[in-house]
Amino acid sequence: MELFSAHDVVKNFDKFRALSEVSISVAEGSIFGLLGPNGAGKTTLIRIINQITAPDSGKLEFKGRPLKAEDVYQIGYLPEERGLYKKMKVGEQALYLAQLKGMSRRDAMKQLKYWFEKFDIIPWWDKKVMELSKGMQQKVQFICTVLHQPELLIFDEPFSGFDPINADLLKNEILKLREKGATIIFSTHNMASVEELCDHIALIDKSKKILDGPTQEIRQQYKSNIFEVEYRGDYHKLTQKLSDTYQILAHEQSDPANKLSVQFINGSTPNDLIRGLLEHVEIVSFNEIIPSMNDVFIKVVTDNKQG
């Protein structure tokens, strides 16, 4: 079931078109990756979902009905450009932000206690934000985003500014939130984390959506018949043998097994390759190479530029 969807959203700033008929559909309980190069229109779309700006045209639906003003209580947003009041105390500030999200002071206190204990940051409560390091501030900000237990969470570059340990902590928290039923829209340039976290992605470039689908399917879709073989046997003989039929992308001698990476060019199948190999060498492993999200991203955006 879908929790949120946008249909044909258009947004112009003066003569500049920021979004051009973009549609996305975010399934309940999933992590949805919103990708795209800088300036593609991601932030504009995220602001529209948060009702910070209104689209010029297009429909927005939340839980199957048009998005309402009160739905902001059900959304938690961690913007890329984030910050807190520097001179305000951490606890006071978290309470303030929670109350603006419609929580009562009492509920906010209860939730804050839970999160401060969980992150082991109770001593920070009475500190001013400016006394905390950037990473510490990010933690506080993360808590403020999820505190009101929103059904839809929007994270824009959540890992920037975190060290690897804290980034991992955060990643696990995001996964736990999904387990508890939250739906997450996740925008990042870090493709490794997209592969790891996202069930579904949409890629926006130059104000248009140019790619949309489940992460694994998209990677399958962009594979280009590349196989990697590890074998034991004569390196030079094999190179000679294969170079007529296949394009050899890489071939290296190493211990205990040599590594070969080939691409099929004229309709041959993996079985043909295995048959050919069996005559000469001993196969240790045989894998099809599925492109990383990074490769997909670069390919799609580069093609879009040329086309």
Next chain:
Amino acid sequence: MKKVGIIIKREYNTRVKKKSFIILTLLMPVLFAAVTILPTYLATMNDTEERTVAVYDGSGIFLGRLESSEYTKFHFIPKEDYDKLRDNLKESNYYALLAIPPNVINTNNVQLFSEKNIPFDLKNQIDRNLSSIVEKDKRSELLKQAAVPDLEQKLEAARTNIHVNTIRVGDKGEEHKSSTEIAMVLGYIFGFMIYIFIFIYGTMVMRGVMEEKQNRIVEVIISSVKPFELMMGKIVGIALVGLTQFAIWVVLFIGIFNVAKGFIPDMSPEQAQNLMAQSQMSGQMENVAQSSQMQEIFSMMSNINFPLIIGCFFFFFIGGYLLYSSLFGAVGSAIDSEEDAQQFTLPVTIPLIVAIIVMMNAITNPEGQIAFWFSLIPFTSPVVMMVRIPFGVPVWELLLSMALLVGTFVGTVWVAGKIYRTGILMYGKKPTWKELGKWLTYRS
């Protein structure tokens, strides 16, 4: 609406709890008191040092006539001692040496020698004493020559001091004693206070908006509330800070005034008057005139419509503040840094500065064309109208001015809201005026 309340609360609390606010609020009346009351207090303190002044009277007309006062004694010395003393003044017990030349009646000059700086009061005392003696002598010489019987008494009776009573005639012909001076002072105080308050708290709104933009917290907040709610919450919260400060000042001023009354012995009207009369060394006639003037001031004070003035002060303060703070807020949203502020605040502050210039004119001519028009124009009316009110303003002018002010601040708040909601999300480049205009047309 509930969320605006939460925002107002935060804006108010964070500012009122600031150390700088508390210190300034408490210190201001103390400083003010120090500046105004202390000199008065010191002036009333008597100089209690006993001084003996040696007098060498070459003319011989002052002997026995120069009266010693409580703390200043005059001691006449002969010529021989004078020469000796002049060289050894330091070793002697005399504080100073007064040398009167034989021809003082013609030259009007005497010399006062001392090792120390002669206090102003002492110099004055000698000056007055000598002058009055010489004057008396010259006068009686003239009177003798004129040979008119009882001329002295007649001249005394002829001394005149005409006092102008200003009376304001009301619409129905009723008369009010009025005082241009009191109206001027009140007009000046209230007009200037509105100017200062609008300036301080208007720029406070601007800095608050800039802080949120620079901290990048604004995007988090407007994902919970509408930008307009955030802007209004801030404007109202800061207005309450201003009113709090004003209220504290009023209370403190009243308190300090009462305490100060205890410190200064001569604060009752009669005594204060005596003090003035003494210091002026004036005759009986003036003294009487002054005491009636004092009574007049009190009666005129009671004729001034303070509830109207205070009521109008709050109205024009809030109206003017809303007008300007919304514009300052819009400026704060459009810029990234303090340095860019100059270019955009200037057009906002120019009308305010015009208002203060017109105020100077309106004080001397509250019914003039300039005062009339600028007290209707909403950008200057809070200051200029406040100056005119103590002089009395026709009801229709007051109501028209108020209506125009309300209409205009509704307009500026609307315009500011439009610029604000776009400006707070624009980072990096400094916008042009043309771009600000375009922001007005963006959909929210």
